Amino acid sequence: MQLPPDRNYLETRHWRVTGWLLAAVWLFFLNIPLLAALHQPEPWRRVVGAATLVAFGVLYVFVFQWARGRRLERRGIPVARAWAAVALLLGLGLAGIPGTGGDWLTTLVFVAAAAVFLLPSRQSLVVVALAALTPPVTAALVPGWEAEGTVVFAVLLASFAMFGVTRLTQRNSELQAAQQEIRRLAVAEERARTARDLHDILGHSLTVVAVKAELAGRLLELDPARAATEIADVERLAREALADVRGTVGAYRGxxxxxxxxxxxxxxxxxxxxxxxxxxxxxxxxxxxxxxxxxxxxxxxxxxxxxxxxxxxxxxxxxxxxxxxxxxxxxxxxxxxxxxxxxxxxxxxxxxxxxxxxxxxxxxxxxxxxxxxxxxx
Incomplete structure (x- = not known):
């Protein structure tokens, strides 16, 4: 009984839904810059702020799911595409400054988390460090912007959490691959056992049958009675071999x-x-x-x-x-x-x-x- 194979055995429906929720739940923290954008006195600033934040959130979830799918399938994430995704997220965050003001720094939390999930460890560490240093540096350089210590803490916390998610995804992928390999080996072992038993049974039985048939052919004119006895043995051996084959492959006996x-x-x-x-x-x-x-x-x-x-x-x-x-x-x-x-x-x-x-x-x-x-x- 064979069932139609699932398109991706490594990711069940439950884990797909969980993945979307895991990515989307963090978007709640974009409410701070979104509220700042919606309270702008000028309409164009409200539009720019809200539009860039929506685009930022959609891109973040898409990038997270894309990278997660590749990790579960044990395929590597191209470094060039990973850097392009991180740069695009950062660009959208910067583009929203006219509408969000200094609250755009909240987007750095997501940029750092994406870098940890997408990039190699050393490269992601550089991005996290830069994201954590940006709030105090910009507060010192830009008049009217205050140093956001909570943003620095959030960047570090989110990066650490995403590091755990990355390792969990990797271990889950390895575990599922190992289980699949065990199943494949179990089937292969059963096939090998059947082939080995068939060889042992038929190799002996057919050799004896061939010898007795050859002997019966030589005795057919010299000793017909003995030839008949050998032919009867050939028939008996053939029936026993057939029964053994049926039993070996799990047919109708035993x-x-x-x-x-x-x-x-x-x-x-x-x-x-x-x-x-x-x-x-x-x-x-x-x-x-x-x-x-x-x-x-x-x-x-x-x-x-x-x-x-x-x-x-x-x-x-x-x-x-x-x-x-x-x-x-x-x-x-x-x-x-x-x-x-x-x-x-x-x-x-x-x-x-x-x-x-x-x-x-x-x-x-x-x-x-x-x-x-x-x-x-």
Missing amino acids: ISLAGELAGARSALAAAGIAAELPDTAPELPAERDELFGWTVREGVTNVVRHSGARRCVIRVEPGLVEVRDDGRGPEAASSGPGGHGLVGLRERARRLDAAVTVGRRPDGPGFLLRVTLPVDQ
């Missing part, structure tokens, strides 16, 4: 609910996904036990490969088995055709008149796979 629960626990642990599974499997009729085992295998395969989940819960009752996670969930409706694994599961369920439910979890984000049938069946 699958059970207890075995799949144990395999699910191992697979989820290898993928770094917290698992909540029953300790023991209930006693079930053979056909139902096999169907429930297939359901657990299909559900866990989806969780490991496609969901991006952090937690998986498997619930088993005499008439129900359910696999749910807290990942991205399906993009299409649950009535869609699904992947090959889901089609096969529906076919097996149909033989027992069982109902298969596939779709979003009703109690929150994530994916739900459930198979139900009457308990008295």
